[in-house]
Amino acid sequence: MMLAVLLICTVCVLNAGGKPVVDEDPVCGYEACPIVGVDTLNVHLISHSHDDVGWLKTVDEYYFQDVQNILSSVVNALNQNPDRRFVQVETAFFKKWWVQQSDRVKQTVQNLVNNGQLEFINAAWSMNDEAAVHYQSTIDQFTLGLRFIQDNLGKCARPKVAWQIDPFGHSREQASISAQMGFDSMFFGRLDFRDHNRRLHDKAMELLWRGSANLGNASDIFTSVLYNRYSNPGGFCFDIACNDQVIIDDEESPDYNLETRVKNLANYLKTQAKYYPTNNILVTMGDDFRYQAAMIQYMNLDLLIKGFEEFEHTYQDKRIKLFYSTPSCYTKAVNDYVIANNSNLELKTDDFFPYADNPNTYWTGYFTSRAASKHFERQGNTLLQVAKQLAVDAQESYDNAAINSLKEIMGVMQHHDAITGTEKQHVANNYHFLLSKAVKNVNDEAGQILSTLISGTDENFEFDSCLTANVSACSQTQGDKFTVVVYNPLSHKVTAPISLPTYDKTNWHILDPDDNTVDYQIENSLTDFSYVDDAQTSKTTIQFSAKDVPAMGFKVYRVEANALQHKIKKPPNPRVLVGYDDTSFEISEETGLLQAVTMNGVRLEITQDFQYYSSQDSSGAYIFVPVHDQISRIANGPISTTLVTGSVSQGVLQDFGSWGKQFIKVYNDDRSFIEFDWIIGPLDISDGVGKEVISKFTTSLATNGEFYTDSNGRELLKRTRNSRPDYDYSDQEPISGNYYPVTTRIVVRDASQDIELAIITDRSEGGASINDGEIELMVHRACQHDDGRGVGENLNEQEYGTGNRIRGKHFLVVGPTSGNGEKSLAAIERDVAQRKSVQAWSFVTSKDVSGSLNTLQFSGLRSDVPDNVNILTLEPWDDGTVLLRLEHTLEKGEDENLSQEVTVDVSELFTLFTITELQETTLGANMLLEENVRLQWPGSASNDKVSPIKRDVADLTITLAPMQIRTFLAKITYT
Amino acid sequence: MMLAVLLICTVCVLNAGGKPVVDEDPVCGYEACPIVGVDTLNVHLISHSHDDVGWLKTVDEYYFQDVQNILSSVVNALNQNPDRRFVQVETAFFKKWWVQQSDRVKQTVQNLVNNGQLEFINAAWSMNDEAAVHYQSTIDQFTLGLRFIQDNLGKCARPKVAWQIDPFGHSREQASISAQMGFDSMFFGRLDFRDHNRRLHDKAMELLWRGSANLGNASDIFTSVLYNRYSNPGGFCFDIACNDQVIIDDEESPDYNLETRVKNLANYLKTQAKYYPTNNILVTMGDDFRYQAAMIQYMNLDLLIKGFEEFEHTYQDKRIKLFYSTPSCYTKAVNDYVIANNSNLELKTDDFFPYADNPNTYWTGYFTSRAASKHFERQGNTLLQVAKQLAVDAQESYDNAAINSLKEIMGVMQHHDAITGTEKQHVANNYHFLLSKAVKNVNDEAGQILSTLISGTDENFEFDSCLTANVSACSQTQGDKFTVVVYNPLSHKVTAPISLPTYDKTNWHILDPDDNTVDYQIENSLTDFSYVDDAQTSKTTIQFSAKDVPAMGFKVYRVEANALQHKIKKPPNPRVLVGYDDTSFEISEETGLLQAVTMNGVRLEITQDFQYYSSQDSSGAYIFVPVHDQISRIANGPISTTLVTGSVSQGVLQDFGSWGKQFIKVYNDDRSFIEFDWIIGPLDISDGVGKEVISKFTTSLATNGEFYTDSNGRELLKRTRNSRPDYDYSDQEPISGNYYPVTTRIVVRDASQDIELAIITDRSEGGASINDGEIELMVHRACQHDDGRGVGENLNEQEYGTGNRIRGKHFLVVGPTSGNGEKSLAAIERDVAQRKSVQAWSFVTSKDVSGSLNTLQFSGLRSDVPDNVNILTLEPWDDGTVLLRLEHTLEKGEDENLSQEVTVDVSELFTLFTITELQETTLGANMLLEENVRLQWPGSASNDKVSPIKRDVADLTITLAPMQIRTFLAKITYT
Helix, strand or coil: CHHHHHHHHCCCCCCCCCCCCCCCCCCCHHHHCCCCCCCEEEEEEEEEEECCCCCCCCHHHHHHHHHHHHHHHHHHHHHHCCCCCEEECCHHHHHHHHCCCCHHHHHHHHHHHHCCCEEECCCCCCCECCCCCCHHHHHHHHHHHHHHHHHHHCHHHCCCEEEECCCCCECHHHHHHHHHCCCCEEEECCCCHHHHHHHHHCCCCEEEEECCCCCHHHHEEEEEECCCCCCCCCCCCCCCCCCCCCCCCCCCCCCCCHHHHHHHHHHHHHHHHHCCCCCEEEEEEEEECCCCCHHHHHHHHHHHHHHHHHCCCEECCEEEEEEEECHHHHHHHHHHHHHHHCCCCEEECCCECCCEEECCEECCCCCCCCHHHHHHHHHHHHHHHHHHHHHHHCCCCCCCHHHHHHHHHHHHHCECCCCCCCCCHHHHHHHHHHHHHHHHHHHHHHHHHHHHHHHCCCCCCCCECCHHHHHCCCHHHCCCEEEEEEEECCCCCEEEEEEEEECCCCCEEEECCCCCECCEEEEECCCCCCCCCCCCCCCEEEEEEEEEECCCEEEEEEEEECCCCCCCCCCCCCCCEEECCCCEEEECCCCCCEEEEEECCEEEEEEEEEEEEEECCCCCCCCCCEEEEEEEECCCCCCEEEEEECCCEEEEEEECCCCEEEEEEEECCEEEEEEEEEEECCCCCCCCCCEEEEEEEEECCCCCCEEEEECCCCCEEEEECCCCCCCCCCCCCCCHHHCEEECCEEEEEECCCCEEEEEEECCCEEEECCCCCEEEEEEEEECCCCCCCCCCCCCCHHHHCCCCCEEEEEEEEEECCCCCCCCCHHHHHHHHHHHHHCCCEEEEECCCCHHHCCCCEECCECCCCCCCEEEEEEEEEECCEEEEEEEECCCCCCCCCCCCCEEEECCCCECCEEEEEEEEECCCCCCEHHHCCCCCCCCCCCCCCCCCCCCCCCCCEEEECCCCEEEEEEEEEEC | CHHHHHHHHCCCCCCCCCCCCCCCCCCCHHHHCCCCCCCEEEEEEEEEEECCCCCCCCHHHHHHHHHHHHHHHHHHHHHHCCCCCEEECCHHHHHHHHCCCCHHHHHHHHHHHHCCCEEECCCCCCCECCCCCCHHHHHHHHHHHHHHHHHHHCHHHCCCEEEECCCCCECHHHHHHHHHCCCCEEEECCCCHHHHHHHHHCCCCEEEEECCCCCHHHHEEEEEECCCCCCCCCCCCCCCCCCCCCCCCCCCCCCCCHHHHHHHHHHHHHHHHHCCCCCEEEEEEEEECCCCCHHHHHHHHHHHHHHHHHCCCEECCEEEEEEEECHHHHHHHHHHHHHHHCCCCEEECCCECCCEEECCEECCCCCCCCHHHHHHHHHHHHHHHHHHHHHHHCCCCCCCHHHHHHHHHHHHHCECCCCCCCCCHHHHHHHHHHHHHHHHHHHHHHHHHHHHHHHCCCCCCCCECCHHHHHCCCHHHCCCEEEEEEEECCCCCEEEEEEEEECCCCCEEEECCCCCECCEEEEECCCCCCCCCCCCCCCEEEEEEEEEECCCEEEEEEEEECCCCCCCCCCCCCCCEEECCCCEEEECCCCCCEEEEEECCEEEECEEEEEEEEECCCCCCCCCCEEEEEEEECCCCCCEEEEEECCCEEEEEEECCCCEEEEEEEECCEEEEEEEEEEECCCCCCCCCCEEEEEEEECCCCCCCEEEEECCCCCEEEEECCCCCCCCCCCCCCCHHHCEEECCEEEEEECCCCEEEEEEECCCEEEECCCCCEEEEEEEEECCCCCCCCCCCCCCHHHHCCCCCEEEEEEEEEECCCCCCCCCHHHHHHHHHHHHHCCCEEEEECCCCHHHCCCCEECCECCCCCCCEEEEEEEEEECCEEEEEEEECCCCCCCCCCCCCEEEECCCCECCEEEEEEEEECCCCCCEHHHCCCCCCCCCCCCCCCCCCCCCCCCCEEEECCCCEEEEEEEEEEC
16 A cells, blocks of 8 residues: 555655656666667667647647647656656647646656656757758747756756757758757758668768868767658557557457567568667657557557567567667667777768759758748847847846747747748748737837837837838838837947838938938839738838947937928939949840949849749649749840939839839948849749749859858858769759758859859748859749648648738849958858848837937947857846857858957946856757766767866856857846 | 645555455445536536447457547546546447556546446447347346446446447337336437437427336336437537547637637537426537547537636526536436426337438348348357356356357347448458357357266267358268257257258168157258358258257257168159148249148238349448339249158248248147248349348238337337337338338237238348238348448448358248137247247267267256246356346237246256345346336336335245346355
8 A cells, every 4th residue: 555655656746836846866868768788679669749830730720639639648658657758849839738737747747757758859949940940040949948848847858869850951050059959969850862772771871960160079969860751660650540550469359460560560670770880770659740649659569569578589680679768868879889889970061951852852942932931030030139139128037928929939930831831821821920919019028128218218109110011011100200210139230221111201301319310212112012901001112221220229210201392303214334333233224134243343244034933743832843944034025124213222123024023222321232122923823833933143153063052041051063962963853953942141153263142132042053153042932733742732822812922132242252351252241141131120100209219329239249249149038147149150261350269258248237157058058068968979079179168157258269159148237 | 745645545545456445335326426506507518439349340450449548548537637527338348448457547447436437337248239139138248248347346337327329229128128227217319310300399309218018117217319319519529530629718829719619519509408308408528439539528628618617608597507427417417307397208118110310211221231140149149048057057157268258249249230230341250250269169168068967077079069050061960970969048848950961871860868769851951052161061951850858958869870871752743732730831833932821720821932122322231222112023933842841841942043042841840830941142233233132921911001020039019001109200211111120020910810920030130011911021131332321331241252141040920819729829929939039059079979978868947937937047147146037928918828927936946956045136137126226207107017125035936027037146056
């Protein structure tokens, strides 16, 4: 009787507060792993469920219909047998579930975590995509997820494994980030079929992946390619959703099948074992949204394990032994093996893009699919950074509901069926709804903080973010008078072009914080339509420059209509040369297209045109398959052009016909790029053929089949046309097989002429250089067919009334690779890319706030930080602590000066507070760096990057090597 | 901390032995019901899963793939919230699960039973069919299920409710049996659509059903027709198998729907409430194989209940209140209401056959579907009775593995998709496999006991039951010498015709126990084919009479081939008159068909022919839809006949062509019937049209549109063509709408001539009297289409090599209704029916056992029991206790003498043991009769049957009223 009570009570003791009790020193982590044999083939069964944070259903549909069942039933099933294990991945779902649970269930979960039965892996908010995401958002969504797990379940729940099983290709930056999180391994399922075959053949399914060309072995991560993507072995799905034969061990039953099923699985395992380098193999026992009735799976797995004890099967004289395990336990077992055997793993230094699952199906369409979503997500990130900084300024705590809901939906947006555009339309609508709602609330929250900062009182200026300004709608700018606060979340002052739709007013007076009159320019709005229900569209747009907006600070601009009728300048006839002496472009009188650009002392002949591929039927949300040898212009013949000039910018408006318009311009106050402000759509697919539109830049540069694309906005990777570093490439798809994700920029170089051309994007797009001297970026897609990869809908936003036109911007930078004398071209590109990824944010109000404008400008920084340093993260963390991330923004060798190591003293850096102590953490901020002990792997010897050392908390200087990001919990005192 | 421990321990205490601990005095039964309001509309939510014991999957497929999940997950879910309830029905499944469970789970179940959360209802081995089952097997399968529950979970688990939700029509005998089990109510879902509508209109969905015309209110049972068959309200299926919207009460979610869903359900409930007579309504929350992930259902139901608390809805000023309940709690609530309001319920005295769900779809096909299965099941029952009696003789315990497995498969066979023939073919094959296996084992077990009884030693004669004698195959009778033991399980001696296939031998010598030579007769085997793999078929069959085989005893016959060549008599030309002076039949020289019969002093002109209906496409396993006005003979023109006479029988063999043969005969030693031994098939449906073959008897009797069929082998019910007692009938289907189940007999009467004609069957068949003077019985069916009621296969056994021919027997009895002077015709019919339902069983061995034949005959009874008494059950029960059931075999008024009350003294009745004490129980033997307190209902006043009274255990006399069955646990001492 006592025994029973004790037994039970190991899983049921509650403490007074209803919070799980954590043992002083629980045996978790690798110590809680099952013991593996040396003389056995150790089969690690991994019970997992792949829970998309939205795809065919919305997040809430999945949660309420599926995921809550998974978590509840798994916890029950684990509790019934201490051998059973489960890995939990998506914290977006876990949080929804956790907050619903009773104290008793929470305590049970804590116990299951502490004894290793329930292991969190990845544990980011979602399992992010790796092509279209920006590293800042990836880091943020890991930070969010990891903190939730840490706060609620403590150290034993800390993940050690990157589990990116489903994303459609894998970025090197993700590997680097994973390593910097302190993870010991990464697992994934999808890679090019040729690469897969080559790796099977070479026993190279497991490798050492170096995630960074700059960080050395600090970015190395053991990587294992899953054998069967992430599914159970065929015929061994015991989920309630499956119809596979269940295991029947009742020998009396005519349906008894244990011996046969064991034999069948043994055959499968023997085959798998051939391809893996150690006496351990990992078998995923799960799939999408499995374990909704977990007991069923576990009961059958229990029987299988028992069956392998009863019926002996061997592989190479090694008895096959099955047991419940986890990816981290598998990692440890493999590590033990390779250390003991001093085995070397292949070292990989590039990435896993693009992903083809067949010679004709490249998953390169999703680099661009739902281009409007991809832009909205980038706006969400910008606002989030603004709001987090303002929250610190306002001495807010971490528990800010509005900001947290934006963090959460941004975490969701990183999901590999969200930002990718591979979800069903109603799910996309739901993402947009949730993001809009969060943005609205954060706008209000940030607006209040800004109002307080500006007014010095608690007056609320009722700022609006004018998110629909890109379609010429903003309710706050329709009157005679409005106030614009331009907030710059970057660590250096920026000059930002401000463009706001106005209505019927052409004569204005704009004052900057210093009461200086600001030049402006009125243009016809590029858009004359609206999908915004509650706002009218404006026919005209006012443009001005917000010059030198302070770092992490703002400037207030007062805009007022003048009584005088503004004379609209009749534009002169199109001229050949547009812009300014140092930066200009030329338009062909014959075609109306761009014909040359001049910048950084270089004049490059270049044309730009919008063209489209006709889709084959297999082209869809994921996959891009153009009809070969067929590319068409969207315009018929020459295009008409209009010169638009003023004090703000010089530009030419191009009319490409019913499918598109483009404004090419150079800003007077920022001549570091030429802007291509385009609007494309609706695409006409009424002929039954999908259309995939590209913006194509053509030069005669000798680029030698090579081009460069960024990895999630950070390091640049060289791409060679029709070639892969890792495996023999066969080029049945000359276009789509050469597409790569372009998160922020794509670059070509002509070494002989010393000319470099870069196009920087305002969102992720697919890009390529199909012929030497060319760059193309896919900007919009509409397909007539589903591509058979699960989503079950063709990608055709046109049907839904929204998203049928895409407005976006490209920023062209050209020059000698060495740059303009001050900076290398790479440094210039990085600067533009950063300013265009995280743009200054305009808060606008039509409220008469003139009496309350006490602080018209503000800088968050008391002093400048070096040019190659950016404060990546500043947000409230704990009482008296903020989370601070600094990054070195350049790679090694990119710039003679800026690529050097740099040191920042943060003690007196911030205007509103003083940092008194610094504790360095891993990138995800869930572990002190000094606690981060990673497994060592042969072949991953330390090179030029130092291993983490214990810092003195009073040391307030931070040294950054190229591309390094360092994360700190900073103790602060408000001044 | 203490509280938590205590809380947990209420569900986890184990005792030392690992058996659940039962509280001394748990609050269960009606006391554990939720309290219902007087001023509320009380909505009783019934969580249930309808688990077919085989249908689309085999029993084991269902158990392992589905049911084990249901039970395990339900127990978990109930344990999580003490408000939740569940009802468990099929003990076949429950046992499979229970024996797998740990002591801890068992204790949890016991606690859930004791507090009323888990309620067993019906709890028979399966939810039996009500059309084709024989009452003996129904009672047996209830006894089996109830005992398992009683043994393992005690009194709190005792069911109070009959839950026959799915059978396709409902028999009056089932109501009677349910009442006699001590049940307080019966629930079902299927009844004629007109009846359903009429009852809705008249608020007569709830009624008082009198299950017997003989037993008075002891057979009354409150009956409730479920509103939505047995499914959840449309749109409110929260099962993992469903796609209905789950309840989302998170007001932050864009998918929040609690208020709307509550409103929708409220509307449904208001409609339902209109049709039910009290302020209680029962809502089934379940369906086939639901609750496999029970948590999901319960979580949503929890929310719904909460929702109704949050959002008020009313019906007739009564607030709608939802709560978890059970059918017994509902029954109690309704009973309280009708007692308090003195409401009267409609009294019903007939049954619910046939069931039509549409004007053209009568579920009358399944009365005959898989006619071979239906016969095999009847054989199983006979062997089971034989074996149970022998087990008592051999002082065996209840725990006899072989007998228990036969009990179990017989319980399975009663299931409403087993004996009905409405299962998939592979499931039918599995039933047959399991039944064959059990029969084989019980044959061996009974054979050993018989061997011991006969030899007086432990020698085993290796008896075989020659189950395939009907297809002329028996391995034991292929040699020159074999021994036959004929065992009679009835309580009166019987003369049994023995018919065994032999091979190439025509001259035999047969000795009875008294060493008298027995007459025999060699006939050509009726069958010249075989579907028996491991046996050869015989061309000849030996026939003899086993005369006066003792009650519950046996006789041994020694059969040996003679050297002399037996002369096969050339049969003379067909004669008009065949048989004996008192019992004979006449064959038409012109047609070869029967033209008259003479018996019991009556000569009746009667023809018999095999005809067939062509099926419409909607005819299938369940449903019989003939093409109207189209009936064909299976023979073309006159049929050829052969006279076959001998010392055993006089008969005529009729050849109906490729579809059939029939042997009409009269036995010299048993002239109480004329036998029609037919073989029909294979049916030719190669024209794409199903065929449904009947045996049709045509007379000129003036039967006035009326005929009679038995209810599960017991009381006779009057049927009136194209009419129903309870509702207005519309006769769009003049044939199938007049079909009724014939378990043992169908009768027509001509009152003016005082002639009664009965056809007794050897299995259940569909039967009708479509025109006055006619009787037809459907004997075989083959359909070309699935009938759309779920099974998803057309009924066509031909494809599978087995069952394509059906061999069966009809037994004709005719005479004045008053009978032959000794017995009424009804009494004669009952005697024949009883002997043909539970036939003497032949055990055969070819082993040379001549030296061991010490006891050549044996009677289990020391003295005769009265003619109207049968010992229905004799089987081992507990140590020193046997289960004893006696039945009065006649109805009131059927026979002047035999329909009287009768008393039996059992003290010295049995040969091998003496009864010392009797404890009377309810029919299911799971409750002492003195403990049986049933709810009282207005309108169910006691009439001529006495209420149970406490008997003196020493009283060894048993008085039986007509049709009464009394059940006793008898303490015995072996003599």
